[in-house]
Amino acid sequence: MTDLSTRYLGLELRSPLVASSSPATSGVDRVRALADAGIGAVVLPSLFEEEVAREQLRDHALAEVTEDVHGEAASYFPAVPTAETGGVTRHLRLVEQCARAVDVPVVASLNGSTAAGWPRFARRLADAGAAAVELNVHVVPGDPATSGRDVEDRHVEVLEEVRAVVSVPVAVKLSPYFSATGEMAARLDRAGADGLVLFNRFLQPDVDPEAMTVTTGFALSTPAEARLARTWVAILRHRVRASLAATTGVEDAADVAAYLLAGADVVMTASALVRHGTGHVRVLLDGLEDWMRRHGLTSLEQVRGRLAVPATTxxxxxxxxxxxxxxxxxxxxxxxxxxxxxxx
CATH class of the missing domain: 1.20.5 (Single alpha-helices involved in coiled-coils or other helix-helix interfaces)
Known part of the structure; x- marks a missing residue:
């Protein structure tokens, strides 16, 4: 019998397969279906910094409108946004409902580019029941005056501020575009990251030459994109304390096995779940178990890091x-x- 249990961010998981942030994790019923299929953990869709900022501006505007109104005129106050109208409130409710609905860790995700507001909302996500928080620091330094070190420092600053106010584990989802990815990973490791997620996929604009317009779009990942992430997982396996989550290019059980052999603690998937549905979780896990049996392996400890770069190399x-x-x-x-x- 094969044992698929593992640890990620200090949490006990029944399998190494994690559903990363995507439409597949966007509702309680979908999260429950993933848990029933055997998923090890679920990362909910991100709460975006822009959503938080809009809600803060709206609340501030409401306060300004009513700050000089006499208390006896309460019936004239504008309606206070409810859970149905507030995006942040809806997101917190989703965290609460999912955490109560399933017996696997529910990870909340924060997506932003500045340090403003991260600590407070990370704490609110943790208070809502998130087992961990994933920081998706989406920074595209388009200003030529922005140095690489400035971008790196921003990541560390965000992590340190969040780490100071939450007691749950914190993971950082990294971009593959740092000039020295290993040094960046080591800095975040020293700054207290419980996990590193390799790698983020940016949604890149393109040009339509016929319409002569800039277009935006999204393409699901393919297995060919996994090579870069596997390379860095293999390098970092014996060089950081933090857990390593591999993401991008997971389509079948062979992709999962390859990431584990490189040294990943967990393997995240989103595109495959969007393509094939929740039931694909069982396909991936059954395929992984079959692969382990064919190679005489009974636990993930016998698999993980077999092909990682040795610590002495x-x-x-x-x-x-x-x-x-x-x-x-x-x-x-x-x-x-x-x-x-x-x-x-």
């Missing part, structure tokens, strides 16, 4: 050697194809 030299080996393999394959084709 220079990661830079290791990756350089892999890069050169890949180029040589490509030269043997595609060079021969070019030679076989002959001159034009």
């Amino acid at each position: 220079d990661p830079q030299a290791h990756e350089r050697a892999g890069y050169v080996a890949a180029l040589e393999a490509a030269r043997r394959t595609y060079g021969e194809l070019g030679a076989a084709a002959g001159p034009p």
